[in-house]
Amino acid sequence: MRFIKLIKQLASNFATSNRATLYSWRNKKTAVVIKDVGFGRILENKHAIVTGGSSGIGLAIAKKLIECGAMVTIVGRNPEKTQKVAQELNCNHIILDLADTHELLEKVSNYIKDKHIDILVNSAGITDKEPWLEKTPENFDLVMGTNLKSVYFMCQTIAKHMIKNEIQGHILNVSSSSSMRPGWGPYQLSKRALNGLTLGFADKLAPKGITVNALAPGVTVTPMTSSFMDSENLAYYNPLRRAETPEEIANLAVFLVSDLGASIVGDTVMITGGSGMFTSSR
Ligand SMILES: NC(=O)c1ccc[n+]([C@@H]2O[C@H](COP(=O)([O-])OP(=O)(O)OC[C@H]3O[C@@H](n4cnc5c(N)ncnc54)[C@H](OP(=O)(O)O)[C@@H]3O)[C@@H](O)[C@H]2O)c1
Helix, strand or coil, X not given: CHHHHHHHHHHHXXXXXXXXXXXXXXXXXEEXXXXXXXXXXXXXXXXXXXXXXXXXXXXXXXXXXXXXXXXXXXXXXXXXXXXXXXXHHCCEEEECCCCCHHHHHHHHHHHHCCCCCCEEEECCCCCCCCCHHHCCHHHHHHHHHHHXXXXXXXXXXXXXXXXXXCCCCEEEEECCXXXXXXXCCHHHHHHHHHHHHHHHHHHHHHHHCCEEEEEEECCECCHHHHCCCCXXXXXXCCCCCCCECHHHHHHHHHHHHCHHHCCCCCCEEEEXXXXXXXXXXX
16 A cells, blocks of 8 residues: 555656746846646647747747657747747747748748648747837738738648648647737737637638647747846836746747647637736726
8 A cells, every 4th residue: 555655646746847947037036936847748649839939938848848758849030049949949940030921931831841740839929019009011021021021921820730630739828817808919910810820720620630729928028128127127027926837938938739628619818927917907
């Protein structure tokens, strides 16, 4: 009996462990301890494409998918950075400016021609920083082109591939809690539309066995936010009083691109530390 108990204890230690990671914003450092949940080799033999896999949330997702047994191809724009990350992760890569739709269609279609892609994660994205009344048409088009149009055509390209090859795959879009906020800038608008795109592709693809969802992080510690946030205003955003970590977002991503999330369809799953509680009194 004691032996069985010991084995059970060892198994549970293997599945979950506490990992403290030190994150820094400007001059301040904060330790965040997250429970690192092992999913085993749940994605063994799956091939995933992760856009934005060279940084932040996309990078954490790429790492976690690899840890779960998947073969991963990351898509990045900066050649040196993308190659370096691909080398570190020992995975494949595509260098591509997703804002250029024709380049996207050509490079991605060529890349997947002789492959079997089971998972697409669209994490690449940019934000806009201009004040409300100073947004320019060029910036509007760039944000929309990167965050929305590119996702539409990545989904279209991979959907065709999955249908043709009868792959019961998963598509996961990285939206944002900003998608639920007033659309006074292209960033919020692009993410609101992304939630609609997710519903639309899910509607068309669910009958073919392809599952499409989105996840919507709140403020997460990545290069995107570290350039304009400090630890105090990051903490302001949610009742948890801290930003999310990319690893926490990656755990949810595994759930949504595996059979664990089988009946979640067309949904945008929030992961915000409670920042949806807009009306909570402080
Ligand atoms: N961080 C947050 O607080 C937060 C919150 C909610 C939602 N999100 C969303 O999460 C996603 C990832 O953001 P992040 O925080 O991880 O940002 P990040 O660290 O800045 O990473 C962005 C990634 O997107 C790639 N990318 C951007 N434009 C591209 C283009 N035109 N072509 C190809 N690749 C491009 C970048 O590649 P290069 O480095 O090569 O340019 C990089 O790999 C975004 O969609 C973002 O809107 C982030």
